[in-house]
Amino acid sequence: MFRTLLRALLVLAFLALAGPVRAEDGYDLWLRYRPVEASLQAQYRPMTTAIVAGGDSPTMRIAVAELRRGLGGLLGAEPVSGPSADAGAILIGTPTRMPAIAALRLPLEGLGREGYLIRSARIEGKPVTVIAANDDIGALHGAFHLLRLIQTRQPIEALDIRSAPGVQLRLLNHWDNLDRSVERGYAGQSIWDWWKLPDFKDPRYIDYARANASIGINGTVLNNVNAKADSLTAPYIAKAAALADVFRPYGIRVYLSARFSAPIEIGGLETADPLDPQVRAWWKAKADEIYRAIPDFGGFLVKANSEGQPGPQDYRRSHADGADMLADAVAPHRGVVMWRAFVYSHETPDDRARQAYSEFKPFDGRFADNVIVQVKNGAIDFQPREPFHPLFGAMPKTPLMMEFQITKEYLGFATHLAYLGTLFEEALSADTQAKGNGSTVARVIDGSLHGYRLTGMAGVANIGSDRNWSGSHFDQANWYAFGRMAWDPDMKARPIAEEWARMTFSNEAGFVAPAVDMMMASRETVVDYMTPLGLHHLMASGHHYGPGPWVDDLERADWNPVYYHRADGAGIGFDRTKAGSDAVSQYAPPVARMFGDIATVPERDLLWFHHVGWDHRMASGRTLWDELVMRYGRGVRGVESMQQRWAGLASFVDAERHAEIAAFLAIQHNEARWWRDASVAYFQTFSKRPLPAGEVAPEHPLQWYKALRFPYAPGH
Numbered sequence: 001m002f003r004t005l006l007r008a009l010l011v012l013a014f015l016a017l018a019g020p021v022r023a024e025d026g027y028d029l030w031l032r033y034r035p036v037e038a039s040l041q042a043q044y045r046p047m048t049t050a051i052v053a054g055g056d057s058p059t060m061r062i063a064v065a066e067l068r069r070g071l072g073g074l075l076g077a078e079p080v081s082g083p084s085a086d087a088g089a090i091l092i093g094t095p096t097r098m099p100a101i102a103a104l105r106l107p108l109e110g111l112g113r114e115g116y117l118i119r120s121a122r123i124e125g126k127p128v129t130v131i132a133a134n135d136d137i138g139a140l141h142g143a144f145h146l147l148r149l150i151q152t153r154q155p156i157e158a159l160d161i162r163s164a165p166g167v168q169l170r171l172l173n174h175w176d177n178l179d180r181s182v183e184r185g186y187a188g189q190s191i192w193d194w195w196k197l198p199d200f201k202d203p204r205y206i207d208y209a210r211a212n213a214s215i216g217i218n219g220t221v222l223n224n225v226n227a228k229a230d231s232l233t234a235p236y237i238a239k240a241a242a243l244a245d246v247f248r249p250y251g252i253r254v255y256l257s258a259r260f261s262a263p264i265e266i267g268g269l270e271t272a273d274p275l276d277p278q279v280r281a282w283w284k285a286k287a288d289e290i291y292r293a294i295p296d297f298g299g300f301l302v303k304a305n306s307e308g309q310p311g312p313q314d315y316r317r318s319h320a321d322g323a324d325m326l327a328d329a330v331a332p333h334r335g336v337v338m339w340r341a342f343v344y345s346h347e348t349p350d351d352r353a354r355q356a357y358s359e360f361k362p363f364d365g366r367f368a369d370n371v372i373v374q375v376k377n378g379a380i381d382f383q384p385r386e387p388f389h390p391l392f393g394a395m396p397k398t399p400l401m402m403e404f405q406i407t408k409e410y411l412g413f414a415t416h417l418a419y420l421g422t423l424f425e426e427a428l429s430a431d432t433q434a435k436g437n438g439s440t441v442a443r444v445i446d447g448s449l450h451g452y453r454l455t456g457m458a459g460v461a462n463i464g465s466d467r468n469w470s471g472s473h474f475d476q477a478n479w480y481a482f483g484r485m486a487w488d489p490d491m492k493a494r495p496i497a498e499e500w501a502r503m504t505f506s507n508e509a510g511f512v513a514p515a516v517d518m519m520m521a522s523r524e525t526v527v528d529y530m531t532p533l534g535l536h537h538l539m540a541s542g543h544h545y546g547p548g549p550w551v552d553d554l555e556r557a558d559w560n561p562v563y564y565h566r567a568d569g570a571g572i573g574f575d576r577t578k579a580g581s582d583a584v585s586q587y588a589p590p591v592a593r594m595f596g597d598i599a600t601v602p603e604r605d606l607l608w609f610h611h612v613g614w615d616h617r618m619a620s621g622r623t624l625w626d627e628l629v630m631r632y633g634r635g636v637r638g639v640e641s642m643q644q645r646w647a648g649l650a651s652f653v654d655a656e657r658h659a660e661i662a663a664f665l666a667i668q669h670n671e672a673r674w675w676r677d678a679s680v681a682y683f684q685t686f687s688k689r690p691l692p693a694g695e696v697a698p699e700h701p702l703q704w705y706k707a708l709r710f711p712y713a714p715g716h
């Protein structure tokens with residue numbers, strides 16, 4: 001009996017050590033540090049024998065612990081800590097704390113606090129690796145970089161790496177509520193256990209900070225942009241301060257969303273008018289109170305006069321008046337105000353795509369120095385595809401920051417595989433033409449195009465209490481890609497996907513290439529089965545789960561999908577040319593001409609800008625109707641090919657993660673088919689044309705799709 005038990009335990013222990021196929025739940029993210037193949041151990045081990053660290057600040061201790069943990073896991077042997085630079089040692093620190101690093105006279109200028117150098121060097125003839133920075137935070141980032149090189153099996157013998165962030169504020173925006181629900185969250189509850197804070201600090205907060213530091217994220221807005229004033233009361237400031245204490249040594253600052261009417265709701269004032277002296281004094285005192293608890297508090301994020309939120313326009317004041325009042329309050333503490341440009345109003349009969357530009361452009365240059373205007377990547381709302389927002393390039397005197405949505409509100413929640421690296425890259429590489437060729441959105445965001453003094457990129461987080469953090473394994477890649485592109489807005493989606501796939505799953509060639517190909521095609525597949533050819537905002541109401549192109553009964557015209565697709569007997573699409581809403585004129589002239597002409601607009605944006613006849617000839621030679629149906633079908637087929645690909649990768653991935661992903665792909669397949677069938681059935685009532693040869697009829701009559709209800713869909 002005992003022997004059988006022992007044998008069973010031995011078998012289990014062996015299985016547990018067997019490496020890539022061991023069961024995993026995704027908690028370790030891209031920081032798994034599983035053992036490097038035996039054949040490569042010999043290459044890395046001599047280069048990582050010891051760690052010599054400069055000082056023992058909390059940050060430096062974290063960097064050293066990470067190197068030990070990482071190298072221990074990857075190479076099976078933790079490096080010793082040494083006082084001196086032996087052959088194969090890693091030296092990590094700043095020149096001020098480490099004479100050995102100072103003696104190397106490395107070119108650290110221009111790297112700021114957060115950047116770093118990694119160099120292979122010789123000290124007294126002995127080969128060492130140096131991670132040098134101006135501040136311990138930079139050294140921590142460098143430590144993660146060195147580990148990533150080994151995680152992705154790069155050589156580390158002759159390193160000469162210089163890296164500094166291209167963007168200053170690299171922030172997650174949590175749309176987390178105080179009751180732990182998450183607006184548009186598909187990964188369980190909020191990870192902030194507000195109720196137990198500040199007394200209980202869930203150890204998971206440390207892992208959160210560590211993961212973010214590993215990709216260079218340096219700030220987090222803790223609460224929903226649809227904010228409650230309670231977040232600014234003393235008990236909640238104490239809770240935020242507890243989180244700030246955990247995050248500080250990882251180089252991550254805490255920010256809060258501020259509710260504009262807080263002076264009334266928790267301050268007992270009668271107004272929140274930004275020009276009222278009492279209101280201004282209240283915000284100043286509130287800022288002082290926050291900074292007493294959180295000396296490095298980052299500042300406020302504000303959603304004002306948008307979708308029913310209070311704001312300065314309630315008092316006939318401008319966005320600039322509102323932003324500047326808050327900016328004044330945090331300025332003595334070097335805080336910033338991130339003022340969102342996501343505004344549209346039902347009193348304004350204008351095309352919703354035009355409204356942010358119309359409201360903000362006249363205020364260019366009117367904002368205080370510590371205000372940055374936060375603009376979504378496109379002019380509507382985080383759709384599977386949008387052309388870049390016309391404000392980018394149009395505000396030379398006001399710093400703009402990017403807002404991406406990492407959580408997939410409009411791209412199938414957590415169960416659809418859609419790698420957003422390609423979406424981010426598409427937005428960042430778009431050419432605004434504001435100052436001629438090459439005036440890309442990336443140049444706007446990194447500040448180089450207009451000489452912005454403040455730069456930033458925000459991502460609406462997809463993080464929750466689920467064991468795998470993001471609700472699905474592949475959605476971790478979107479968090480990862482956001483961080484990498486915020487650090488370097490010129491990074492491309494493919495190498496990021498490759499890094500991530502290697503670290504998260506496997507370095508085997510048979511895995512990496514097909515997995516990366518699958519990721520790279522995945523978002524276009526979603527566009528195909530949801531909103532091909534520039535269609536947008538066609539999802540069901542409220543929860544945004546599934547198709548609802550027929551919806552026409554919502555209180556505001558511009559909440560209804562019919563407002564956006566405008567299908568009729570003649571054709572489909574939103575005319576935003578001069579003959580229509582003229583949204584094209586908000587772009588720089590060359591871009592306006594390109595989008596405004598049906599002959600030059602990219603087909604992927606066709607129906608965003610034009611109302612097009614059903615028989616219009618597409619580049620393929622098909623009619624618009626046939627092309628539309630073909631694209632819907634291509635989306636479904638795209639999911640089928642992901643399913644086949646994934647099935648073929650089973651031997652490279654642990655059974656637990658493999659099975660969950662396969663099950664999610666099956667959900668995606670059903671839902672892609674649903675999107676395609678419902679959309680084709682609906683649009684056919686306008687086109688009155690047959691389906692092209694080879695395209696199957698929708699499974700159900702249109703009425704069936706229209707009758708579906710999902711009162712318990714998540715995130716709403």
Ligand code: BDP
Nearest residue numbers: 183184225226303342381382
């Ligand atoms: C929309 C979301 C809504 C957000 C809003 C925003 O549906 O939940 O509050 O964006 O960004 O896409 O403020």
